Amino acid sequence: MNIKQIAKAAGVSVATVSRVMNHPENVAPKTRDKILKIMEEEEYKPNWFAQGLNFNKTKTIGLVIPHMLNSMYMEIAKGVEDVAQQKGYITFMCNVEKDTEIEKNYIEQLLTRRVDGIILMFSSLDEKFIKSVEEQDVPVVLIGEDRCAKGFNTVKVNCRIGAENMVYQLIENGHDSIGILYGNDPQQETQDMLEGYKNVLKENDMDISDEYIKLVENTIEGGYLGAKKMMASGAPRAIFTTSDEIAYGAMDAIKDSGLKVPEDIAVAGFGNARMSNLVEPKLTTVELPFHKMGVYGARLLFDLIESEDKEDNTENQAKEEPRQIILQTKLRIRKSCGHKERIGEMF
Amino acid sequence: MNIKQIAKAAGVSVATVSRVMNHPENVAPKTRDKILKIMEEEEYKPNWFAQGLNFNKTKTIGLVIPHMLNSMYMEIAKGVEDVAQQKGYITFMCNVEKDTEIEKNYIEQLLTRRVDGIILMFSSLDEKFIKSVEEQDVPVVLIGEDRCAKGFNTVKVNCRIGAENMVYQLIENGHDSIGILYGNDPQQETQDMLEGYKNVLKENDMDISDEYIKLVENTIEGGYLGAKKMMASGAPRAIFTTSDEIAYGAMDAIKDSGLKVPEDIAVAGFGNARMSNLVEPKLTTVELPFHKMGVYGARLLFDLIESEDKEDNTENQAKEEPRQIILQTKLRIRKSCGHKERIGEMF
């Protein structure tokens, strides 16, 4: 069923049918209703391609996700999707498995399909590639990594401050020696956190000892091995980790050594993964505003898409300043950090 | 950059340029190479809409997901995506939050965008609606629910046999009374499991007592309350639950009552959720082949898409029989069920 057939059935021209879809106010109510009724009856749906050929807009955005099975990423994705849906957009979610080649491929696909904008989460892409995407007049928003912040629209979290708050909290709790197990995954963020850790120790005149600073794989196993190693050289009173996964492993290792969390060694993670209030003891951690990151990222993208639409008209091609949104973290004090009052907390 | 400009630059007609893309064998090697070179230089990408207008194919499928933050669904999704990507397709992932209205909306969107096929996971849609989608010549595959199996292409898991195996295992482990906490969520599947539970008890001449059969909410809290209630009337030696979430709650309740898992009461769940080997004690459970479900579902869909393409040519419109794929579960014996040898297993 196409526009021609509808027009014929209604005894009007295709232009009139087209009008009721795009400028209904310019059609006589009577003819309009008649046409609408026929459209309804015939379950007419305008041809997507034909419309696209004219409008060059798809009401579609692309969202690149590092890893679909990681619930943190999916929470961000949900934030994006929530606002996209509300805006009447639909989202291509692309799982790139942290593989740069796959990521590039997907982005090619997205461009081919003429998405109106792209959101990259913790992208591994180089600056040049991303620039080349923007040059095709497809707005890009980066969520997460600060790596490319120069020149790109970005939503990020201030992990340094989050780490500082956490370490400060551990000190508050009376722990006089604090180790850190840091991952290698979101490069910049982890470095920020390490920096935050050191800052607070310095401020409090505590020793910064290499024995207590260990680079590990950002996995449960990595945390297990790292904690074992750290304990081998005299355990600290508390261990801060740059991800909840690492913390799980660390807790396992501590228990395996016959010690107790938090009585012997307190543990604090980062990320507030879903299971962190299900492990025993419940994990104290830094909560990232994942959903918000998605929401703000999407809003930013739609701002860009809409402002681009306007620019098209005015031919005002002065490249705007990239925008940056920085969100803050929140402490989730639970049993594992040895906080006195929260030690019996349920959720 | 469009085909016309490429043609001009190469000094040929648009037809020739089009040919090098679609039937390169019909173009003289010399002209072909020349054109390819120019395309390369100009980074020419054929216009998606114009191509679609001619081919009426999008190399795109839709995947409807009940809930993005549930890792089980995401594993299925990943299975789908894996084969889609390999086939050169891209996937619209639609998160419908278990809301029928949203689901319908999304499907409308997918149809508008002319996806080549749709996969529905644990869909809440009525038979009629799904039929109406198929009538628009868009193949549909259902993953999960058996509810609509009559008439629809389906990939499902035999939960009854999974439950039977688990209960049988519990008996093997020496537990002479076994209770069940069953949820209400995937209706049909839960009923199947309940049936399996009863089957095995009957086969083994064990009592089937209402005291030991409790309907609960499919959540951690539901499991907690259900187990408490069950224990109030004399606890069984083992509790089987129709989801891991229920099992977590049950374990909590048992511990709260001063009893031990598995020494006093063994627990077994269903689903093998990610955290099931992180809880203490690690949860014995029935593993569902989530990833496989996605893979088989996608393969089935592409079969349908491809066979539909052929049918188009032959005008052979004899509606095929719906296909059904049934996958089997697998036991994950861990500490919580009191199995002697596995009691110290790490993962």
Add this chain to the structure above:
DNA sequence: GTGAAAGCGCTAACAA
């Protein structure tokens, strides 16, 4: 082996 031209389904400028 190549080109001219019709047509895919729709939008919008222009005419009436």
Add this chain to the structure above:
DNA sequence: TTGTTAGCGCTTTCAC
């Protein structure tokens, strides 16, 4: 208020 018609960028048939 409505109709006519020229595109949008591409594919393909039919000539040559």
